[in-house]
Amino acid sequence: MRVGLRSLLVCCLFVATGQAASQAEDRPNFLIILCDDLGYGDLACYGNKTIKTPNLDKLADQGTRLTDCYSAAPVCSPSRAGLLTGRTPNRLGVYDWIPEGNVTHLREDEKTVAKLLKGAGYQTGQFGKWHCNGHFNSDLQPQPDDHGFDHWFATQNNASPTHKQPTNFVRNGEPVGPTKDFSCQVVADEAIGWLERRDPEKPFFMFVCFHEPHEPIDSPEDLVTSYPQATKKGEALYYANVTNMDKAVGKLMAALDKEKLDDSTFVFFTSDNGPETLSRYRSAWRSHGSPGPLRGMKLHLYEAGIRVPGIMRWPGHVAKGAVCDEPVGGVDVLPTCCQLAGVKVPTDKTIDGTSMVPAFHCEPIKRETPLHWHYYRSLTEPVSAMRDGDWVVLGIWDLDKKKPRHYQPGDDDVIKNYKLVRFELYNLKDDLGQRRDLSSAEPERLEKMSEQLKGILKGVQQEAPDWTAQTTTSPQKKG
Template sequence: MLFEYLRGISVFIFMMLFSSALIARPPNILLIYVDDLGYGDLSSYGHPVIRTPNIDNLANEGLRLTSFYAPSALCSPSRAGLLTGRHPYRTGIKSWIPHDSGVYLRSAEVTLAETLKAVNYQTAHIGKWHLNSDLGSKEEPQPTDQGFDYFYGHNAFQIPTNKNPVNIYRNGQALPEQKGYTADLYADEAIHWLNDRDPKKPFFLYLGMAEPHVTIENPDEYNAIYAQYTNGPIVPIRSETGGPAKDKLKPRGPGEYYANITYMDAQLGRVLDWLKDSNLAEETIVVFASDNGPVTSDWLRWFEVNAYGDTGGFRGRKHFLYEGGIRVPAIIRYPGLVKPGTTTDVPVVATDLFVTLTSIGGGDVPTDRSIDGVDISPVLAGGKLPERSILWALASVSDIEFALRKGSWKLLSDKRRIPVALFNLEEDPLEFFNLLEQNLDVVEMLSHELDRTLADILADPFRPNKEMRFRFSQ
């Protein structure tokens, strides 16, 4: 009892200091959202081989979240949830967005960039967007139509690989082949934009790294670091119409995948070093997270060959609503407010970042619509959140379309909302033991919560009527 009282007092003091700091000057915000990185793909999250010194140092300086969830097990809905604070199904982004499909994030949605720009933030998005089907379209909203002053990046995946990509756009204009690797191209562009910004205003930089999304290539020196994990010569698998020559699809071991993450880490290190060299590290909140679980060695399509993502032992992978598809690494550094080197197991979802970062920046969270995210400032102070239910929905390659977590319970249901499995994540985080038959009262309670939440989503006045059929994605 005394411990809980003292912790409550410490959280209260933190929040008072937190509020005072915001009144003095809103912090800069660097939001790093990487592509298909697994929970176990960083050395700070237990990988025994992959070297990620810069991200690990970020964890040493901040808060490491061990129960952080992506809004979806696929990229587009995950990013829709991140930027709006709303369940992806509310936005109409139910799966990945294929090129020229006519699916996009509607202008009626309010993004994190818009809430921050309204309070004088300079905003830029560099990297992966994937919230429309054509980055050159005049009919579909572009990043610069949804709160970002500046955009440089790609949509679904890099073509032909992350080396010398040919599908990069800047502010709605297609660019010629960009020489280099996406990791260094995006780091260069980020640093360039940071140097050119108005230093009198706070900034919000949304950096969407392409790595380690397939298909990949790496500089030779990085492949050499993991040569012992690569079998035979490296022959890149490129995104080509009709697929590559079949003789190129040879399992070569995880070395190239490991190298891709280490190379990404090095380029992120350059951006983080820029903050320190510019004396802005103490004034900047840095958030690092992955958009969904990894592509593991359980490959489903040709373009996934030689991806070796690590879920940290959790069941499933990208596309699936088991923990391995939605539980991802996340780190938050906020000097002076977040205690360095700390860890929390409080369940947090990327939709919460919309609410939290809007509040930190002094912006207004919309009150005219349902917002599914919550303010996690108490977690930053070492505290807890009230218990809540968290819903995931994804029509993908699995028969399971819905997952709902409340407390330690997690219910999985099929597309007809028929319960398929029930797990106690506190006792069984790897989801081996189905407790459906032994806990019918819990199943009934969670099923009711699932039905109630989906009914609310279907009745959402901002939800577009157009439905999108699922296509298997990269």
């Protein structure tokens, strides 16, 4: 699909160096919606024949559905940190999901998209799951406001005790107490309230992070009973959970329409990683997410662990009703927002993402470095991956086994020093399910891509912090 003249002129306005608009009315607002454990095959517009997602289907019809959208990691905390900073999360020291009280966190010296936009006059709000620190709502580690959010309404990790009337939200440092609805509706209502109270003279950045459909799952009874064909234990609960999240998205879109903000707001909907499995832990019996045609699940570096739904909408700028197969990633959010807002992308640290503006009209994105991922606790052998064009190379490390638990002090030696010694190679255009390893059939391509991946990994490892060296029994305090 080619760019129309009007859209081309608008895009050129943002692309040209030094030509970015400086007035609030010329800069778009941003609404980034991030789901938790939503599978590539969970939405009707991605081929699901059972789960009803009319609001997201409508959003896709109004904008562009991305077939090759990737999270920054195959697990929650790293994925969120990567999206916020535009940096592959191992550079940040966010290697895995962060348990309560853990030393790892998104350090205050990292420049998040919220911090950059706030410095350019944007109003900023974060709503829902945070999961970028172990010491939540504490002065021991940075909190959402330290990363650029004027207003925050968050939980450290999951909605607790379940999605139904969670009790663990904190608003700007103050515990909220019991809530009266399901988590996605609570989050959407808070975001809408903030939207209605905002200063209409200033642009805004909203980061809405639903807990759904992550465990512990609970869903409205009327939605559960709307899936009588779901006969497996927990199946109807999961389907209803995705539909309830879809209803919350519809509520957000209606709020934008009411405030007459549709045409001035760039909306990006995605997931933090692939779907949870039923067997990984005892209470995951409700996790019936679908990887669609992809190989793997959450915690895998095969496609289903990192390829996720992606929908973007901005009337007059993003192609309407389009389907785009250009690869984009969570790390591309920061460069994209910076370009559209006329804000310089930081140059003091490596940025792994690239602006996805060309994909607004399905044009190729030119990357200096291919998209890449590193996860030392992958449930399958590959611990690093890189995509270049239609090709993906996966690297397997030189150790006998992986760490059995989340990051612990002392793991830095492994994470910062492992080497890739074996590789798998796949052509996604011909083999989306990654069933045919072409490493033997394509020796020259394998050598080129594997050497590039090894070089990228080495640079990431050199930049990654050593948490063990920085602390002994407790994390350093802020400041």
